[in-house]
Amino acid sequence: MIRRREARRGGLGALAAVLLVLPFVLPNTYYLNVAILAGLNAIACIGLNLLIGYAGQISLGHAAFFGIGAYVSAILTAGQGWPPVLALLAALVLNGALAFAVARPILRLRGHYLAMATLGLGIIVAIVLAQEVRLTGGPDGMPVPPLVLLGWSPPGEAAWYGIVAVLLWIAAWLSLNLARSPIGRALAALNASEIAAATAGVDVARHKSLVFVLSALYASLAGSLFAHYAGFITPAKAGFLQSVELVTMVVLGGMASTFGAVVGAAILTALPQIFATFHEYETIALGAILMGIMIFLPRGLVPSLARLAGRR
Amino acid sequence: MSLLEVQSLSKTFGGVAAVAEVSFELEAGHVHSVIGPNGAGKTTLFNLIAGAVRPSGGKVRLDGADITGLAPHVLAERGIGRSFQTPQIFAAMSVAENVMVGRHLRLDRRLLPSLLGMPAVDRANRAARERAQLLLDQVGLGQEADRPAGGLAYGAMKRLEIARALAGDPRLLLLDEPAAGLNPTETAEITALIQAIAAAGVTVVLVEHDMRLVMAVSDHIIVLDSGRKLADGTAAAIRADPAVIAAYLGQAQ
Numbered sequence: 001m002i003r004r005r006e007a008r009r010g011g012l013g014a015l016a017a018v019l020l021v022l023p024f025v026l027p028n029t030y031y032l033n034v035a036i037l038a039g040l041n042a043i044a045c046i047g048l049n050l051l052i053g054y055a056g057q058i059s060l061g062h063a064a065f066f067g068i069g070a071y072v073s074a075i076l077t078a079g080q081g082w083p084p085v086l087a088l089l090a091a092l093v094l095n096g097a098l099a100f101a102v103a104r105p106i107l108r109l110r111g112h113y114l115a116m117a118t119l120g121l122g123i124i125v126a127i128v129l130a131q132e133v134r135l136t137g138g139p140d141g142m143p144v145p146p147l148v149l150l151g152w153s154p155p156g157e158a159a160w161y162g163i164v165a166v167l168l169w170i171a172a173w174l175s176l177n178l179a180r181s182p183i184g185r186a187l188a189a190l191n192a193s194e195i196a197a198a199t200a201g202v203d204v205a206r207h208k209s210l211v212f213v214l215s216a217l218y219a220s221l222a223g224s225l226f227a228h229y230a231g232f233i234t235p236a237k238a239g240f241l242q243s244v245e246l247v248t249m250v251v252l253g254g255m256a257s258t259f260g261a262v263v264g265a266a267i268l269t270a271l272p273q274i275f276a277t278f279h280e281y282e283t284i285a286l287g288a289i290l291m292g293i294m295i296f297l298p299r300g301l302v303p304s305l306a307r308l309a310g311r312r
Numbered sequence: 313m314s315l316l317e318v319q320s321l322s323k324t325f326g327g328v329a330a331v332a333e334v335s336f337e338l339e340a341g342h343v344h345s346v347i348g349p350n351g352a353g354k355t356t357l358f359n360l361i362a363g364a365v366r367p368s369g370g371k372v373r374l375d376g377a378d379i380t381g382l383a384p385h386v387l388a389e390r391g392i393g394r395s396f397q398t399p400q401i402f403a404a405m406s407v408a409e410n411v412m413v414g415r416h417l418r419l420d421r422r423l424l425p426s427l428l429g430m431p432a433v434d435r436a437n438r439a440a441r442e443r444a445q446l447l448l449d450q451v452g453l454g455q456e457a458d459r460p461a462g463g464l465a466y467g468a469m470k471r472l473e474i475a476r477a478l479a480g481d482p483r484l485l486l487l488d489e490p491a492a493g494l495n496p497t498e499t500a501e502i503t504a505l506i507q508a509i510a511a512a513g514v515t516v517v518l519v520e521h522d523m524r525l526v527m528a529v530s531d532h533i534i535v536l537d538s539g540r541k542l543a544d545g546t547a548a549a550i551r552a553d554p555a556v557i558a559a560y561l562g563q564a565q
Contacts, residue, residue, distance in 0.1 A: 177429030182412075182419040182436065184426070189402050189413045195364055196400035201388035201417035201480055210423065256404075 008176050011259050015172055019165040023158065032157040036229060038269035039164035040222045043171045045249045045261035047218020050175060052247065053256035054184060055211045056191030057107060058115045061122025062246050065095050065216040067238020069223025071129055071136055074144040074233055079135075084147045088224040092217055099216035103209035122243050129235040141234030144227040160229055167225070168262070171218060175258045178214075187211055188256070219246075241283065248290050254300025263302050315340035315515050316361070316484060321370035323356055330356040332539040333370070338484075338517065338532070343510045345518045345526045347550075348536035349559065354519040355397055357536065358486050361517075362394045363387045374484070389417055393482030397489050397519075399469035401476075403462030407453055410461045410472055411444035412437070414479030440479075447475040451505060467498045474505065484515045491522045503528055527551075535559070 026032055044066055051057050072091035076082040082090070106117045130139045146153050147163075154160045178184050189197035190204050198204050227233045236242065245268065253264025268289075272282050297304050314337035323331045331353040338344050346354045359365035361372055363384040372380045374390055382390070393414075402410050420426075420436040448454045451471040456464065461472060470490055477485055490506070491499045499522060506529050510516050520526050526533065526547075533550040535542040543553045550556055 173429075174427045177433075178427050180437070181426035181429075181433045182416055182421050182440075183423065185405070185409060185413050186416055186421075188405055188409075192402040192404060193400040195384065196396065196402070197413065198384035199362065199364075199388060199394055199400075200414045200476060201385050202413070203383075203385045 008180070012169070012173060012176065015259065015262065016169055019169060022165075023161055029157045032161050034270055034273045036157065036160050036164050037226075037273070038266045039161075039168045040226050040229070041246070041249060041269050042168055042262045042265035043164075043225075044219045044222040044246055045253070045265040046168075046171045046175045046258055047215040047222075048246050049250045049253075049256070049258060049261040050178065050187070050211050050218075051215040052250050053254075053261070054179060054191065055187040055208060057208060057212070058111075058247075059118040059212075059215070059243070060115050060240075060247065061118040061120070061125070061243050062215070062219055063238050063240075063242035064122040064125035065099065065219035066223035066226070066242065066246075067125060067129055067233075067235065068095050068098070069220035070144075070227035070233045070237055071142075071223075073224040073227045074142055075135060077145045077228075078143065084145070084224075084228055085149060088221070091220050091224050095216045095220035096213050099213040100209060103212040104205060107205070107208040107212060119240070119243075122238070122240060126235050126239045129238050136235070139235060141232055143232050144230070146231065147225070147228035164225065164229075167221070171221075172258050172262065179256075179258065183207065183210070241286075244290075245286060248286050251300060252289060252293050254302040254304065257300065257302045257306075260300050260302035264300070267301075314338055315375060317371075317373040317376075318361070319371040319373070321357070321360055321372065322368045323353075323360055323365060324368050329539045331360060331367075331536075334536070334539075334541045335370075336534050336541065336544050338515060340483075340515050341510070341513055342531040343506065343516045343518070343529045344532045344534065345520055345530040346534045346536060347520065347523075347526055348542070351538075352536040353539040354536055355488060356539075358394065358488055358517075358519055362392055362486055388480055388482075391481070391483035392486065393477035393480050393484070394486035395470065395473035395477055395488055395490060397492065399466070399473050401461045401464070401469050401472055403460070405461055406458050407448065407461045407464065407472060408441060408444045408457040411447055411475045411479045412440045414476035415440045415443060417480060443479065444475070447478050448472075450478075450508070451475045452501060467494045470494070471502070471505070474509075478509065478514075482514060484517065485509065486517045486519075488519045489521065490518065491520060491525050499525060 022035055023032060026035060048062050051059055069091040072094055073087045076087035076090060077084050102121060109117050129136050136142055154163060186202040186207050189202055190207060194204050249264035249268045250261050252268060254260025293300060316338040319335050320333045321331055322333055346357060348354055360367045363382050366381045371378060379387060379390060402413060419440055420432050425432050445457055448457050451474055453468060453471055464472060491502050494502060503525050506516055530547050533547055534544045535550060535556050537559045542559055543550055543556050
């Protein structure tokens with residue numbers, strides 16, 4: 001217990017240190033841009049890890065919440081002239097409500113059935129975003145006005161990096177706090193045995209809904225920020241490939257590891273940006289990485305490395 | 313008044329009656345055993361009482377309140393704890409954390425303080441951890457508290473399940489074959505443990521095949537055969553009951 005609490009504090013300290021040092025060692029703004037995109041993916045992955053890693057519930061449609069976050073922010077700021085922060089909060093409310101509404105029926109399913117249902121949810125959202133041309137601009141996407149915080153707009157890559165780094169650290173901190181609370185133990189318990197968790201007094205359906213909503217909120221926040229940062233969004237960001245990419249990041253970094261989600265997101269965001277050829281074969285590479293991890297490193301990178309370090 | 317009252321409880325699976333019109337009452341503070349040949353419906357009866365399976369008919373009352381068909385987590389809140397025939401432990405967690413999950417209902421479970429890591433959550437965790445250590449000491453797993461639960465031996469897992477169930481401060485504890493797969497030393501330890509639990513005022517119900525254990529600890533025995541109640545009484549009365557003897561001899565042939 002005590003050892004674990006120290007590991008958590010050490011991890012948060014290390015994350016803060018890396019986030020602080022990173023902008024000074026990156027050679028130019030292009031890499032800063034990559035770091036910002038990685039940070040946004042990491043926020044979504046920390047949320048998805050709560051669902052997949054801790055609670056053991058798969059979602060193959062999580063990009064839907066990212067996409068809704070992005071489009072609600074885009075539509076409310078561009079079309080309705082809302083302040084970006086208010087639009088971001090509205091996106092959180094809408095995503096939370098949607099996740100809450102679908103959670104009970106969807107999360108009664110298990111295994112393949114749950115995977116199929118979340119896949120369906122993702123596809124429906126992606127189709128709606130592509131078809132509602134009047135609202136969303138259709139498959140061509142739509143431009144998004146810049147982010148404004150209390151009259152201040154992040155002027156460039158460095159300011160954006162600061163915002164994303166702070167939010168990423170807070171996202172990790174919240175996730176780690178939850179994991180070691182009674183709620184976090186309840187999630188890990190229902191992951192291992194639903195009947196045993198229920199017998200111990202855990203309301204399984206309520207906890208599944210709760211973690212599903214939380215993970216949707218993380219994705220929504222990442223989506224809203226991405227829309228403002230990129231300045232342009234397309235329905236592809238809500239699509240199936242995007243959902244698979246998020247799952248692959250979580251699995252690569254390590255299930256039930258908050259820092260694993262961050263590492264997985266960083267690696268899989270950086271690879272295609274740094275190696276242009278990787279980009280062409282991205283779909284194949286994602287599949288190969290997923291298979292390789294499942295076969296050779298089923299715990300994922302961070303838990304496996306932590307175990308190696310612990311053995312020394 | 314009796315703690316648990318079971319009235320014409322029935323469960324049919326696809327036309328087959330696993331439990332048929334079973335009625336009995338359990339007096340508070342006593343150790344009760346449910347015995348019977350394999351397939352007599354003992355585990356199904358447990359699942360019906362603990363809410364894992366919904367009954368096809370009949371009533372279950374706890375302290376006079378109807379609890380028929382309530383969900384397991386609601387029954388846990390009402391004070392029913394249980395262990396499973398095949399241990400259902402949380403393998404990836406430590407032994408102590410398994411017991412802390414059993415304390416779930418007594419802890420601060422508010423979302424915001426949990427997310428913010430507020431001191432109240434830390435305090436609850438510390439209290440739960442201390443409580444878990446006491447219970448683990450009681451079941452003889454005090455030294456294993458920080459080990460991963462998945463690495464425990466079978467008999468230790470069974471004792472861990474008992475500690476986890478006790479962590480919820482149950483009034484009624486259902487133990488499904490606590491001595492199955494245990495060696496004689498471990499069985500003796502379990503026997504002493506059950507007696508200690510009952511002495512602390514918890515009403516215990518056992519499903520058990522080990523007759524020496526059953527006869528040693530039971531104040532009251534219920535005999536099931538093919539889903540029906542065959543007999544119900546003190547250990548001495550059951551031992552002398554001709555219908556029970558016939559059922560057991562019949563099975564041995």
